[in-house]
Each structure stands twice: as C-alpha cells, then as structure tokens.
C-alpha cells in the first residue's frame with residue numbers, strides 16, 4: 001500500500017484499510033524464542049520485542065539494518081502567546097543545527113547506525129494561533145500529513161519520528177485534553193522549561209483552545225485544529241510506516257500526542273509502534289497509559305527530536321540479534337529444563 005492520498009477523506013480511508021500483524025510469523029517467533037539457550041522469559045521484554053518485530057516484518061532471522069529517523073519541524077502561531085521558554089526563531093535555528101550535524105539527534109542517530117532526515121515544514125508560515133482559529137486549514141493539514149507520508153523510506157526496516165517546534169508542547173497538551181479529557185492542568189507541563197507563571201498562562205491557553213475546538217470531530221480533526229505541521233507530518237509518517245509494515249519506536253510527549261490522534265481515528269492504528277521512552281514532560285506517563293504502551297527507557301529526557309526513541313533503537317537491535325543469533329538448546333548441547 002504505497003499510494004499517497006489527495007484529500008483527508010482518502011487518508012481516512014487508507015487508515016481504515018491498514019495491514020495487520022502476521023499472527024503466524026509471531027507464533028513462529030515465539031516458538032523459536034522458547035528453544036534459545038536461556039531460562040524461559042529470562043530476556044524479559046527483549047523477547048516480546050523480537051516477537052512483535054517479526055510479526056510485522058516476518059523473516060526467520062530478522063535484523064535491523066536500515067533504521068530511519070525523521071525529524072519534522074514546524075512553527076506555531078500559539079507561540080506568540082508566550083507559552084515557551086524559548087523564542088520561535090529557535091525552530092529554524094535548530095533545523096540548521098540538525099543539518100550541520102550539531103544536535104543531540106545527530107549523535108544518537110550515528111551511534112545507533114540510523115539514517116537521519118530533517119524535514120522543515122513551511123517554517124516562515126506558522127500555523128494559526130489555535131485559541132482564535134483552527135491551527136491549519138484542511139489543505140494545509142493534508143499537505144503536512146502527505147509530507148510525513150512521503151518522507152518514509154520504503155527500504156527502512158525501523159522508523160523513528162521526532163520533531164522540533166517551539167510551543168509544540170502546548171499543542172500536544174491541547175490534543176491530549178481534547179481527546180482524553182481530564183482538564184488542561186492534567187496535561188500541561190513545562191516543555192522547554194517555563195516557570196510557574198508561564199505554566200499557568202500555558203494551561204489557560206490550552207484550556208481556551210480546547211474550549212474552542214473540542215468535540216468537533218475525530219482524532220484527525222483535533223490534530224488539524226490543535227496540532228501543528230510537524231505533528232501532522234509525524235501522523236502521516238506513522239500511517240505510511242504501517243502501510244509498509246515498518247515497525248516504529250515512538251518518542252516523547254509530542255510524538256505520542258500526534259500518534260494519539262491516529263489511534264482515536266482508527267482503533268489499532270498504533271499496533272506497529274512501541275514506546276521508546278518516558279519523557280520528563282509531566283503528561284507523558286498518562287499519555288502512554290492512554291495508548292496502552294510501556295516505555296522501554298526512562299532517562300529523564302525532555303528534548304524531543306526523536307532522541308529517546310533513537311536511543312531505544314539499540315535495545316531493539318539487541319533484541320533481534322539475540323533472537324536471530326543465539327543457539328538453541330539442541331544446537332549448543334545445553335540441557336533443557
């Protein structure tokens with residue numbers, strides 16, 4: 001399923017016709033795991049990861065040889081409300097930094113053998129401030145979804161989507177509030193590090209946006225109204241990965257808010273995704289709970305860029321190396337229980 005889409009209606013139809021996990025491949029992987037030279041279950045979640053990965057990729061000796069990291073960047077009209085500790089121009093400045101190899105994600109990608117693509121999305125044209133209008137018009141939203149869809153390398157065997165966008169934790173908190181309820185205070189955190197006064201202003205801004213846009217449609221409509229171009233592109237890339245049966249490691253609070261909008265549009269839309277890490281952003285633990293995902297790492301990161309998920313690539317590579325490379329009890333002449 002590689003066809004792109006021309007409209008939001010077409011994207012919704014694609015979402016509802018996504019491939020499922022291969023149960024037979026998973027059963028075979030589970031049976032193979034049971035023969036490996038270790039007490040049953042002793043590799044803990046590594047065993048589940050290998051089985052899950054093989055369910056999406058098949059291949060008796062699957063390994064991760066071509067992981068792709070994509071960082072999407074967008075600017076937000078709501079930044080003008082003073083919701084971030086940093087000015088909006090940092091988004092474009094960080095894109096230059098990514099391009100020159102100077103950001104954290106450049107180092108994390110290199111160490112983990114991943115390719116890194118940086119996709120700036122109309123940075124000179126911020127979204128609308130969502131407290132006064134929908135963040136994106138339908139054509140802008142479709143264009144951003146499509147940019148994400150098209151950025152995925154069909155040859156990749158693992159995908160990480162990251163983001164850069166000053167004020168995007170405000171968007172992410174608004175999306176979580178609109179789609180999961182619980183109130184703006186429950187979901188609004190400090191992002192790049194706003195102080196107490198900044199946090200109460202930000203919470204008020206989230207509440208205003210949600211009051212204007214909540215209950216106006218499904219997850220995608222919430223993403224159009226309260227999200228941003230980089231969140232929409234992440235959603236488009238997650239959907240394309242599913243169409244290509246490429247497993248995904250989710251990153252932090254913003255990535256998971258974008259993912260939530262897909263899950264709320266098409267149940268099961270995130271079955272090909274695992275959670276890479278628990279961000280220090282306060283709402284992330286609850287958001288992962290709502291997505292029914294358990295993070296692989298907890299390192300107190302709150303950077304974005306795909307950094308936490310990028311670090312988890314190494315864990316997944318190790319899980320598959322064990323699954324494919326370990327001897328069975330019979331091969332090694334080790335006595336079974």
Ligand SMILES: O=C(O)c1ccc[n+]([C@@H]2O[C@H](COP(=O)([O-])O)[C@@H](O)[C@H]2O)c1
Nearest residue numbers: 084165167168169191192252253279304
């Ligand atoms: O990934 C996360 O959980 C995360 C948590 C806090 C901040 N960020 C990053 O910080 C920026 C958003 O923070 P803010 O305060 O401008 O909304 C954006 O570029 C994100 O990549 C990312």
Ligand SMILES: Cc1cc2nc[nH]c2cc1C
Nearest residue numbers: 086090164192303304305
């Ligand atoms: C410097 C800086 C780097 C980032 N990387 C992702 N989000 C970021 C936000 C800031 C402010």
